[in-house]
Amino acid sequence: MYQELQKRFEQHLREVLAAKYNLELATIPLEIPPDLKFGELATPIAFELARKLRKAPKIIAQEIVAALAGLEGFAGFEVAGAGYINARLDRAAGARMTALGEQEHSSKGLLHAMVEHTSINPNKAAHIGHLRNAILGDTFVRLLRAAGQKVDVQNYIDNTGVQVADVVVGFLHLEGKSVAEVRQLIVDCEARAEGAVGRTAGAIDYYCWDLYARTSQWYTSGTDEENEARKKLRYETLHELERGGNETAEIAELVSTAVLRRHLETMLRLDIGYDFLPRESEILHLKFWEAAFAQLKEKGVLYYENEGKNKGCWVMTRPGSEIAEGDLNEDAKVIVRSNGTVTYVGKDIAYHLWKFGLLGKDFGYKPFFTYPDHECWISAEQGDEPHPQFGGAQAIYNVIDARQSDPQANVIQALRGMGYTDQADRYTHFSYEMVALTPRCAVELGYEVSEEDLKRPYIEVSGRKGFGVKADDLIDKLIAATRAEVDARQTGGAEAEAARPRIAEQIAIGALRYFMLKFTRNSVIAFDFKDALSFEGETGPYIQYAVVRARNIFRKAGTTPEAELAEFAKLAELDGYFHGEDAEDIWALWLRSARRTLVLEQCIATSEPAHLAKHAFQLAQEFNNFYHKHHILTEEDSARKTFLLATAAVALRELVLALSWLGIESPEAM
RNA sequence: GCGCCCGUAGCUCAGCUGGAUAGAGCGACUGGCUACGAACCAGUAGGUCGGGAGUUCGACUCUCUCCGGGCGCACCA
Structure with a gap:
């Protein structure tokens, strides 16, 4: 709902600016006001226009507001501060839209995307760093799919x-x-x-x-x-x-x-x-590199070095290099060594040409691992027929940690150099920082920690040293901890007890996935069991608990969210519920519920799932606040009770949906 | 030496393309379970947004510089 009204407001503003000042702006700045008292939508456009129109911002804002007149879905427009234009929504109308829950995302620009994540060297157990990679990648896949994109998931081996x-x-x-x-x-x-x-x-x-x-x-x-x-x-x-x-x-x-x-x-x-597991052995044996090498030479991206330290190698110019063509470039990236073997970046270029369908070669495919709802295929020299099609993506996302940004940039540079600029533009290195251990955590695990390391804020995990927290150990520990909590809280009979292992698992996974997603990608996570095993405050279980509370209301009321939303749609008069002293908080909950699509698009545009994690938490927080203030089941006014139930229904629906996009289940009880 | 990232409350982190009084969680202190389950809620304390300069009507956000920390700069993957 929110995004739709935002677009309507923007369009209306454009019309007014065109009619009144004969202006066409590339972008109209829109923002969410810091407080509901400023309305639900705002623009500081008047400040920008002040210089151009040689008038005070406040005057311009007043002129624009006067011309804005009536707009469907809006209650009015006003000038505030030194020249802000604030828009107030028709809350009742907005709530009706939100109750329907149909939030259309723009169907334009939908691409066939490919996300590569996890990609753990198959020589040891997965650790917490790999978990961050996989959780980020899997969540992003869910976001792309929620937006309507076709996505293939690959795990490079x-x-x-x-x-x-x-x-x-x-x-x-x-x-x-x-x-x-x-x-x-x-x-x-x-x-x-x-x-x-x-x-x-x-x-x-x-x-x-x-x-x-x-x-x-x-x-x-x-x-x-x-x-x-x-x-x-x-x-x-x-x-x-x-x-x-x-x-x-x-x-x-x-x-x-x-x-x-x-x-x-x-x-x-x-x-x-995952859908497909491409392996390096097939990239080698099916001669992907040879095909890429021919193209790279033909397009002039690679050249043979005759002198200097890279003599005898095929090299490429690094991105951003300022050395003129023809001059000796000792800083060039070696792609083929003087002994004729290809480097990692070379193989990666070949692999990425395949990803975009530009290589002219394909893997063989064999089924490898069966999921409840689909088969995962693995590369093979001689595959089975028939098999699904992989490769030929329009946009790719590589979930790879920030330390590999140089080689990733090399691959992009090679694609660009070969003239594949569209592909290079749709090549996203979905980079993230590592998960490290706090010194305290390292000591707790019994590792020897040097004096120097003890002073550091965090210590890097190292598979080579066997230093780190294994993924399965952490999951086991989380399940044990959530099971203890569930046992301590639940008092139900045999049926409830039978459900406990499943519930504990749902909560444990919710806690873990949320923990890995609450940090933005470029923040190093200093891992500590105390934080990871926390179930209070800004955590997955907090959000899951809000869901359980909402569900309990419907269970005890003997009704369903769908039925109450249908009743709500029949209410003739809603305005009274959304205005007045204690109505602001309830409206804020509706408003946040209405922002789903906006948040989704923001997450995709910035490749940042943390925004959705934050959104889900704030939604849960506002719901808990609402839950505490307004007792629904004892409400005597039946119309108001319907309104309160509808409020819970909308919040519940959005919480469950947001959690599902985060890959977190919503338990029936906790 | 070059490149990238980070520095915001005691701790861990948010802060959308520059915009209105800088937010949350944890921790501390205070209060709230005979109301839909307290994995909750309400309140208090706590900030020169690392320092400085600049751009701008306006800077946590952009530019430069300095300080402090991290990570990359292989004919390793």
């Missing part, structure tokens, strides 16, 4: 990288395991995990977590001579993985696939799923 190589080195050389033994270990781990409570203890990803950390240390823990040999082993292993078709690669395949399954299971606990 680097199964032939140095991290997988490291854990393979661990299996082969630290543990001396054969292919058969590794295969057996994975089977044993899966059997153990099957029976375990949290399904995590003894799982393969946990096993690899420790082995990876041990191997990383092993590289530097010997004599210089030994370390040299170990490093050599590392790179030989890496090259065997890349080549494929050998025992080393077989172990890598076994381990990375088993760990990947664990990652999918972990994320599924948070209701996060």
